[in-house]
Each structure stands twice: as C-alpha cells, then as structure tokens.
Amino acid sequence: MTAPTSTPKIQLIGVKKRFGSKVVLDGVDLVIEPHTSLVIIGGSGTGKSVTIKSILGILKPDEGQVLVDGVDVTRLRGSAREPLMRKFGMLFQGAALFDSISVWENVAFGLIQGRGMARAKAKDIAIAKLAKVGLSEDVAYLSPSELSGGMQKRVGLARAIAADPEIIFFDEPTTGLDPIMADIINDLIVSTVKDVGATALSITHDMVSARKISDHIAMLYGGKIIWQGPTAQIDHSGNPYVEQFIHGRADGPIKMAIKA
Amino acid sequence: MNIFAHIGRAVLGLLGEIGRLALFTGRSLAALVNPPFYLRLTLQQFVRIGYLSMPVVGLTALSTGAVLALQIYLGGNRYGAEAIVPQIVVLGITRELGPVIAGLMVAGRVAAAIAAEIGTMKVTEQIDALTTLSTNPVKYLVVPRLVAAVICMPILTAAGDSIGVFGGYLVATQNLGFTGSVYLKNTVDFATGSDIASGLIKAAVFGFIVALMGCYNGFNSKGGAQGVGAATTNAVVSSCILILATDFILTALLFHTA
Numbered sequence: 001m002t003a004p005t006s007t008p009k010i011q012l013i014g015v016k017k018r019f020g021s022k023v024v025l026d027g028v029d030l031v032i033e034p035h036t037s038l039v040i041i042g043g044s045g046t047g048k049s050v051t052i053k054s055i056l057g058i059l060k061p062d063e064g065q066v067l068v069d070g071v072d073v074t075r076l077r078g079s080a081r082e083p084l085m086r087k088f089g090m091l092f093q094g095a096a097l098f099d100s101i102s103v104w105e106n107v108a109f110g111l112i113q114g115r116g117m118a119r120a121k122a123k124d125i126a127i128a129k130l131a132k133v134g135l136s137e138d139v140a141y142l143s144p145s146e147l148s149g150g151m152q153k154r155v156g157l158a159r160a161i162a163a164d165p166e167i168i169f170f171d172e173p174t175t176g177l178d179p180i181m182a183d184i185i186n187d188l189i190v191s192t193v194k195d196v197g198a199t200a201l202s203i204t205h206d207m208v209s210a211r212k213i214s215d216h217i218a219m220l221y222g223g224k225i226i227w228q229g230p231t232a233q234i235d236h237s238g239n240p241y242v243e244q245f246i247h248g249r250a251d252g253p254i255k256m257a258i259k260a
Numbered sequence: 261m262n263i264f265a266h267i268g269r270a271v272l273g274l275l276g277e278i279g280r281l282a283l284f285t286g287r288s289l290a291a292l293v294n295p296p297f298y299l300r301l302t303l304q305q306f307v308r309i310g311y312l313s314m315p316v317v318g319l320t321a322l323s324t325g326a327v328l329a330l331q332i333y334l335g336g337n338r339y340g341a342e343a344i345v346p347q348i349v350v351l352g353i354t355r356e357l358g359p360v361i362a363g364l365m366v367a368g369r370v371a372a373a374i375a376a377e378i379g380t381m382k383v384t385e386q387i388d389a390l391t392t393l394s395t396n397p398v399k400y401l402v403v404p405r406l407v408a409a410v411i412c413m414p415i416l417t418a419a420g421d422s423i424g425v426f427g428g429y430l431v432a433t434q435n436l437g438f439t440g441s442v443y444l445k446n447t448v449d450f451a452t453g454s455d456i457a458s459g460l461i462k463a464a465v466f467g468f469i470v471a472l473m474g475c476y477n478g479f480n481s482k483g484g485a486q487g488v489g490a491a492t493t494n495a496v497v498s499s500c501i502l503i504l505a506t507d508f509i510l511t512a513l514l515f516h517t518a
Contacts, residue, residue: 058388082394090392096385113296114394159393169392 007070009034009167009199010055015064016223017050024050026223027064032216037193037200039210039231041245042220043254048203051220052169055201056088057081068167086114089165089198093172095156097144104130104140107158115163129158132195133188150181154188161192168193170202174209186212207246219245221254284476288406291399302404309370309405309471310412314419316369317362321420324357325349325427333436345438346446349428354451354459358421359413360507363466366413367499371474374405375495378478379488387479397479405471413467414460421459458514465510466503473499 012030016023024047032038042048053059055066057076066074073084089110097106107126111117117125127137133154144152153173160168173189174182186209193200193213204210210217211231218228219242227239234246244252328349336342378401381387390397425447432438474495481491 053388056388056392058391078396085392085394088392090389092385092389094384096389098381098386098389109395110393113400116296 006034008032008067009036009069010201011065011067011070012051012055013065013067015051015054015061015066017047017054017059017061023223025054025061028220028223028225030218030225030228032199032201034199035197036215037190037202037213038216038218039202039204039214040218040220040225041205041207041210042203043205043245046220047223048220049171052090052171052201052203056090056169057085086163087166088169089160089163089167090169091153091156091160091171091173093175095144095149095152097152097155097159099144102140103135103142103144103147103155106144106155107140107162109159110163126158126162129162130155132161132192133158134184149176150178150185153177153181153185157185157188157192161196161198164196165198167199167201168196170200170204170213172204172206173202173213174204174206179208182206182209183212189213207248280480281476284479285472287398288402288472288475291396291403292406294399296399298400298404301400302407305404305408306412308373309366309408309467310416313366313369313412313416316365317416317420318423320361320365321353321358321424322427324361325353325424325429326431328352328357328424329428329431329436333432342436345428345432345436346443347450349432350425350447350451351455353424353428354421354456356459356507356511358424359417359459359462359466360503362413362417362420362463363470363503363507364500366409366416366467367470367473367503368496370409371470371477371495371499372492374471374474375478375481375492376488378475379481379491382479382481383484383487402471402475402479405475406468409467409471410464411467413463413470417460417463418456421456458510461514462507462510465506469502469506470499473502 008031010030010032012028015025015028017025028051030051040048040051050059054061055068057073061074064074065072068084068087073081076084097103098109101109104123104126105112107129108117108119108122111122111125112119127140130137130140135151135154135158139147139151139155144155147155170189173185177185189200189202190213200213202210202213211234214231216228217231217234218225219239220226221241227237227242229237234242237243240253244254329345332345332348333342336344378387381401387397387401390400429440429443429447432443433440477491477495477498481487
C-alpha cells in the first residue's frame with residue numbers, strides 16, 4: 001500500500017461487527033484515496049455489504065472507527081448525519097427503486113426530498129442524468145416495474161449520481177445481468193464516476209467487473225482485509241486466497257461453509 | 261431439553277420485543293413533531309386508510325346493528341323488556357361495537373397492507389435507499405400513516421355508529437313492530453355526548469395501534485416473500501389483540517369502573 005499523499009476520502013480503522021454470535025467483520029482496516037475507485041472482492045456472506053452499510057451508517061459498528069474526509073462519523077446519528085449523507089450516492093444490488101413513483105421522480109428523489117429543490121428544476125436534472133446513463137425522456141414517465149433489470153440498474157445509477165455525490169457506492173452492480181448488459185453497466189460506472197469526479201467504493205464477486213471498474217482491489221476474507229493493491233497487481237498477489245478467488249477454484253485455502 | 265431454559269428464552273424474547281416496540285414508538289412520536297412533514301403522502305394515506313375502508317366498516321356496522329337489535333329483542337322478550345331495544349342498540353354501538361368492529365376491520369385491511377408494503381420495501385432495500393437519499397424513513401413512511409389512521413378512525417367510527425344504529429332501526433321497524441318515530445326518539449333521548457365521545461376516543465387509539473403495528477412489523481420483516489408474509493400476519497394479529505386489550509383498559513379508564 002502506498003503512503004497516503006492527502007487525507008483519505010474514507011478510512012476504516014479496526015471496524016468490527018457481529019450479529020448474535022456470528023462475527024462478520026473482525027477488524028477491517030481500509031483506506032480509500034480521493035478520486036480513486038476501490039473494489040472489495042470476497043465470497044458471499046463475507047461481510048462486503050456489511051462493510052458498505054457500516055460506512056453509510058445503516059449499520060452501527062460494534063467497535064472501530066469510520067472516517068470520512070478525516071472526520072470520525074461512526075457515532076453520528078439523526079439530523080447530525082444529514083450533511084454527511086449528502087456526500088454519498090449508492091447503487092443498490094436490486095436497484096431498490098421506489099415502485100410507487102415514476103422513474104424521473106426516483107432519480108429526482110434526493111433532490112426534492114433530501115434537499116428541498118423545486119420539482120420542475122429537479123425534473124430537468126433528472127432527465128439530464130437519465131440521458132447520461134443512456135435513457136431517453138420517454139422512460140422518465142414509466143413506472144420502475146415496467147423496466148427490465150438492466151434499465152432498472154441504469155435508473156438506479158442515475159439516481160445515485162443525481163445530486164453529484166462525492167462518494168458513490170456500488171453493491172454488486174452486475175449481479176443478475178447478462179454479460180453484455182453487465183459490460184455496458186461497467187462502462188457507465190467508469191464514465192459516470194469520472195464525470196462526477198467522485199470516489200467510488202464497489203463490492204462484487206464478478207472479477208470481470210472488478211478489473212474493469214477499479215484502480216485498487218481489496219479482498220475481504222474471514223472478517224478482515226487480507227490483501228489490497230493496485231488492480232494491475234492482482235494477478236501477482238502471491239496470496240493463495242486471492243489466487244483461488246480470482247481464478248474461481250473449488251480447491252484451495254478458502255473452504256466454503258456448506259453448513260450455515 | 262431444559263424446561264427452564266425454554267421459559268427463560270421465551271421471556272427474554274418477549275421482553276426484547278416489547279423493548280424494540282417501545283423504541284420504535286418513541287422514534288415515531290419524535291418524528292411526528294419534528295419537520296419535515298410530508299403533506300402529499302399524508303393525504304394519500306387519508307384516501308387509502310380512511311376513504312377506502314368506508315365500505316367494509318359500513319357493511320359490518322349495518323349487520324352488527326341489525327343483529328344487536330334482534331338479540332336484544334329476543335333476550336328482552338323473556339322479561340317483557342323488549343321495548344329497551346333502541347336504547348341498548350345505541351349504547352352498545354357507540355360505546356363498544358362501533359369502535360371495536362371498525363378497529364378490527366381496519367386492522368385486517370390497513371395493518372396488513374401497511375406491513376406488506378413497508379416489508380417489501382425493507383427486503384428490496386428501498387428503506388436503505390431512502391436513508392442514502394437523505395430522507396428519514398420513519399418520517400417518510402411511518403408519520404403519514406400514523407396521522408392518517410388516528411384522524412380517520414374516529415370519522416370512520418362516527419359513520420359506522422350512524423349506520424349501525426340505522427341497521428337496528430331497520431330490523432326493529434321492519435321485523436319487530438317498532439314505530440319508526442318512537443324508535444328514533446328513544447335513541448336520541450337516551451344516548452349522551454359522552455357515550456359517543458368515549459367511542460371516538462377509543463377509535464383514535466385503535467387507529468394509532470393499527471398504523472403502528474403495520475409499520476413496526478413491516479420495518480422488522482426479514483428475508484424474502486416468506487418474511488413479508490409473516491410480517492403481515494403478525495401485524496394483523498398483534499393489532500387485533502392490542503385493540504381488544506386496550507379496549508378493556510380504556511373502558512375502565514373512561515367510565516371509572518375499575
């Protein structure tokens with residue numbers, strides 16, 4: 001890991017989280033530099049989502065600290081958290097679009113509800129953001145349930161970038177998409193993150209996607225980050241766990257828990 | 261194996277549940293008095309909870325009033341006291357059956373719908389999405405439903421009271437040989453403002469219970485379709501039980517008989 005040249009955008013120090021007797025995060029340390037794209041890889045149930053939700057404040061870590069722009073935000077709650085949340089945008093795994101409102105209202109949601117922007121102005125921005133992810137104005141008036149999975153992901157992406165966030169989170173952005181649509185979404189992620197000038201943190205177990213959208217990769221295993229480095233070095237990590245994961249081998253040091 | 265361990269676990273589970281519900285209620289009440297308020301969403305809930313519940317509340321009130329009149333007539337007949345029908349009908353409907361029947365019907369309709377909607381939002385991460393879009397899910401989802409239910413339930417009950425009394429009137433005049441004008445005069449003379457008001461206060465409390473249990477179970481639903489199904493069932497069952505339990509407490513408090 002290179003020495004930080006500036007204040008890290010996001011820093012996790014010894015973050016621990018358990019559910020009942022199950023330890024999910026067992027001291028996660030992570031540094032994400034501004035304007036970089038980090039992808040966390042790891043198997044299902046290794047705590048990738050929990051890591052993101054701990055940064056977002058949806059889950060509260062049992063121990064450790066989460067720093068955003070060098071400020072400890074671990075214990076920020078309620079209205080004290082609102083200015084922080086405005087720095088964030090997130091694309092959820094299932095897009096998590098609100099099905100009771102139209103597509104453009106989804107994209108404009110954070111602007112109207114979160115920032116009190118006038119509906120007409122927010123609508124113009126929403127339509128511009130939809131154009132950025134390759135969706136025409138006709139789509140804006142549809143209901144989310146009328147869209148295909150790939151289109152829902154695009155709308156979710158447009159919603160994540162609507163308020164020009166400083167940090168964008170991507171939760172399994174290519175899960176459930178065909179390989180071509182997955183590649184289109186990967187391209188969109190790369191271009192939109194560059195366009196907004198944001199810092200990106202993604203979680204995935206899709207190595208094709210991870211290589212494409214990241215500058216750095218970190219691997220989460222056993223509740224800890226066991227390897228972190230530039231994407232170009234992932235094939236020469238020298239770490240047997242990483243080797244097994246990126247090549248998708250059943251045999252190796254990682255034993256899949258068959259019994260839950 | 262160990263019976264004490266099972267009892268202990270059950271008691272701890274129950275206490276934990278009560279604690280979580282109390283915290284949820286506290287957060288909801290705090291959100292109720294702090295801006296922002298979502299007027300559009302609240303009006304939408306008025307339609308869903310209030311207006312759309314009107315047919316089912318009206319129908320059940322009508323048949324309840326009719327059955328009540330018939331039963332009181334048959335019972336009173338044994339003592340030659342069948343003339344008491346209008347008085348007992350209006351008392352029974354306004355004090356008890358109006359609010360309780362309306363509460364149970366709204367519990368079945370509304371608590372289930374709220375739990376299913378919010379539960380689905382929970383399992384599809386829409387509630388997390390609200391948080392990431394700088395919107396407090398409790399203010400956005402719970403408060404409009406609570407406000408609408410607490411205001412709509414007394415209105416529904418008032419309408420149900422009238423329809424219930426009318427149901428009694430229909431049976432009494434058509435089948436039991438009462439004169440319409442006498443029946444109405446006895447009804448109006450006998451019922452006091454406090455009889456009606458006590459029923460409406462109960463209704464407001466029942467409305468709060470229904471919306472709260474719907475939201476609480478929705479927010480705490482787990483897993484996929486099965487979790488949402490369980491949340492819906494729990495919302496209806498728990499609101500019905502709480503309505504009947506608080507009905508007794510409220511009756512004792514309002515009439516100082518306990």
